[in-house]
Amino acid sequence: MPPEPLVSIGFIAKRTGNAVSLIRYYANQQLIPFVRTEGGNRVFPRSVIRRVSFILIAQNMGYSLEEIQLLLRALPDNRTPNKKDWARLSEIFNAHIEQRIAELNQLKSSLAGCIGCGCLSLEKCRLYNKEDKMASEGSGARFLLGDSPVL
Incomplete structure (x- = not known):
């Protein structure tokens, strides 16, 4: 060739x-x-x-x-x-x-619910992610990444 x-x-x-x-x-x-x-x-x-x-x-x-x-x-x-x-x-x-x-x-x-961003600015975020408990799971939108809300 x-x-x-x-x-x-x-x-x-x-x-x-x-x-x-x-x-x-x-x-x-x-x-x-x-x-x-x-x-x-x-x-x-x-x-x-x-x-x-x-x-x-x-x-x-x-x-x-x-x-x-x-x-x-x-x-x-x-x-x-x-x-x-x-x-x-x-x-x-x-x-x-x-x-x-x-x-x-x-x-x-x-998208209809909280995305777990840790902003605490929305009423619903205060219910699902009170005091930014999801921060211990890592950065980013934890709920979108599959993590469950910490109640």
Whole structure:
């Protein structure tokens, strides 16, 4: 199999609709492979276009760059996900989506009541979270995170 053609950082940026600085950042974070020319410029395998698209999709789904990097490192030879890889990754994404749907449904159900923020400014908060007892459970909206009111 002949080697994959190499393209410039500007070409990758233009084809993905992103700034050169973003492509450079992804390269620095070892999310996309590159090689240096004799002049010191970065050149990329053309398949990096699909890899950048994958990264952007995963980010839009709420994955951190660290999580994306772990997913990509699981691929052999630092390659772009192929059809078989995508089937496996989509199962992971689907499980994540289902979890987010469940969390959003819980949020939707909880919006009618106190969210456990500890503000003590609402009449109901004084009943459910008197003297900010939920603070001992950690920061954030404890009731939305699944904690039960401390009465």
